[in-house]
Amino acid sequence: MCSAVFLARAVESAALPALDQVDAKAFDTEQSWPEWRGSAELDLVRSDGRAAIEDAQAMARGAACLTAAAALESLTADLLPDHLAAPGGGLHRTFVRLLDWIGIDPATRADVVKCIDVVRQRRNDYAHALTGSYWASPGNRPHTSFDLETYLDTMHRVGAVAVWLESALP
Numbered sequence: 001m002c003s004a005v006f007l008a009r010a011v012e013s014a015a016l017p018a019l020d021q022v023d024a025k026a027f028d029t030e031q032s033w034p035e036w037r038g039s040a041e042l043d044l045v046r047s048d049g050r051a052a053i054e055d056a057q058a059m060a061r062g063a064a065c066l067t068a069a070a071a072l073e074s075l076t077a078d079l080l081p082d083h084l085a086a087p088g089g090g091l092h093r094t095f096v097r098l099l100d101w102i103g104i105d106p107a108t109r110a111d112v113v114k115c116i117d118v119v120r121q122r123r124n125d126y127a128h129a130l131t132g133s134y135w136a137s138p139g140n141r142p143h144t145s146f147d148l149e150t151y152l153d154t155m156h157r158v159g160a161v162a163v164w165l166e167s168a169l170p
Contacts, residue, residue, distance in 0.1 A: 004067035022049035
């Protein structure tokens with residue numbers, strides 16, 4: 001998981017200078033060839049350059065979120081006693097089995113399950129986006145956009161669940 005976060009941060013820090021370079025190159029082109037100023041071709045080059053960098057940012061953020069969700073699912077499966085473990089249960093089902101085993105109050109359970117479901121939904125959205133899935137998302141909600149805010153929120157949720165788990169385990 002550390003490698004995925006490192007990669008997302010590296011892409012994030014490289015993106016701003018790269019975006020500036022795309023804009024500077026377009027500006028230089030406009031200055032060198034005035035006939036290109038305001039042209040659709042130059043706008044297309046600029047937007048394609050920006051889109052490639054922004055796509056790399058979203059991919060790195062999504063990969064880090066996917067990795068964090070997988071790490072949480074693996075941790076949850078490892079914490080379950082053997083008689084409760086079931087292969088291929090998925091993050092939500094595995095975590096609910098763990099919560100049943102721990103035995104927590106309903107309010108805390110609802111908060112933790114909500115947190116897990118947000119992480120699960122984002123992980124699934126990223127996986128479907130990678131495969132080019134055309135399937136509509138449940139309830140016709142829009143697919144997750146892996147902007148910086150979503151990435152940070154997902155990582156915070158995973159961390160909060162891990163900290164909660166540490167305090168709740170018998």
